Amino acid sequence: EVQLLESGGGLVQPGGSLRLSCAASGFTFSSYAMSWVRQAPGKGLEWVSGISASGDSTKYADSVKGRFSISRDSSKNTLYLHMNSLTAEDTAVYYCAKEGLDSIGYDLDYWGQGTLVTISS
Amino acid sequence: QSVLTQPPSASGTPGQRVTISCSGSSFNIGSNYVYWYQHLPGTAPKLLIYTNDQRPSGVPDRFSGSKSGTSASLAISGLRSEDEADYYCEAWDDNLSGRVFGGGTKLTVL
16 A cells, blocks of 8 residues: 655744655555645645655755755655745645656555644744 | 646546646646545545656556647546545646645545
């Protein structure tokens, strides 16, 4: 059974940093691309970033480019999202999602339950 | 303002058929696959339709997807109370070099 468990969310002051983690199990982590998707309060889903299975290709939404960095550690079956220069607009539930193939941009076939990030002073 | 346009709400009575539309452009729907997700607040979103019209195993055949040009649609037949959720379309956008979602459609089963 595929399981994705996000952690690392919490309350951070504007301008601060945070690292989210997503522990994956139930599939061959190193064979699939992964993505982060967020949902701000009362808003819809917004794709944040994706990384290929090998880790050599990464993509970012314009809203986070230059501030967020996605990475993965296949030895730990874990996906990360490093977030810097956080603003109130980054407040959201962040979901980790498995892609259907080894490259970014196909279906997100499994999702985690999400971790809440709140940016506030 | 979402790149893909969906109606904010839809509704139907049990047993009815409802359709949710998703409009995009040549950069996204017009040149790439469309995906549909079901999301109940507080839970993990669920993939409903992939590559325009395919259902993952376990998704009832009451759900179907289609695509024509720069638009796509999700149809739900034999509406049930448990179908009440938010539905999102999604596609890759070649201009933005990233995924884009529709704004979501809240389906109410009356």
